[in-house]
Amino acid sequence: MARRFCARARFAIKAAVDLPIQAQCEPPDDDRWFARMKASGIDTLGMHLEVVTPALRERIMPGKASVPLSRYMEAFESAVAVFGRGQVSTYILAGLGDSAEAILTMSRELIELGVYPFVVPFVPISGTPLEDHPAPTPEFMKSVLQPLGGMLNAAAMRSSDIKAGCGKCGACSSLSSYEE
Numbered sequence: 001m002a003r004r005f006c007a008r009a010r011f012a013i014k015a016a017v018d019l020p021i022q023a024q025c026e027p028p029d030d031d032r033w034f035a036r037m038k039a040s041g042i043d044t045l046g047m048h049l050e051v052v053t054p055a056l057r058e059r060i061m062p063g064k065a066s067v068p069l070s071r072y073m074e075a076f077e078s079a080v081a082v083f084g085r086g087q088v089s090t091y092i093l094a095g096l097g098d099s100a101e102a103i104l105t106m107s108r109e110l111i112e113l114g115v116y117p118f119v120v121p122f123v124p125i126s127g128t129p130l131e132d133h134p135a136p137t138p139e140f141m142k143s144v145l146q147p148l149g150g151m152l153n154a155a156a157m158r159s160s161d162i163k164a165g166c167g168k169c170g171a172c173s174s175l176s177s178y179e180e
């Protein structure tokens with residue numbers, strides 16, 4: 001059912017505009033879904049960690065934390081084998097409590113797997129449970145994005161090479177400006 005829906009959505013989009021498409025999902029029950037998604041015309045994949053410290057994951061997003069980080073890492077490896085190095089990305093929200101070191105350590109592992117870590121500053125939105133949670137300071141963001149840009153450079157992994165999705169768009173983070 002999901003596969004047919006995905007394929008129909010992809011065909012409808014491609015009929016209207018011939019643009020590359022990113023799909024976003026949680027790690028599936030069966031990694032064969034990645035090949036099915038690719039075969040249906042999806043160009044890139046986003047599987048979003050959001051938060052990387054286990055205790056913080058459990059506190060701030062208990063539903064997502066029911067999927068362990070180890071399962072994300074397995075799924076990332078399988079997805080990169082299908083979509084290609086740099087064509088799988090993950091959103092990491094800086095400012096929710098992860099230390100800069102934790103984000104950078106995870107980012108290093110992700111880059112080694114071929115996953116682009118799209119680190120974005122958390123922005124509080126009124127009317128949501130985290131509306132009073134402060135956004136990260138510019139200094140904190142720089143302490144993450146500057147070394148991360150260096151890691152991406154060293155790995156020759158660039159947002160401009162991503163075919164579609166948030167890493168390609170880049171509007172929610174200044175990360176790409178540190179890649180040069």
Ligand code: SF4
Pocket residue numbers: 165166167169170171172173
């Ligand atoms: S504006 Fe761009 S980076 Fe931000 S969520 Fe939308 S596609 Fe992703």
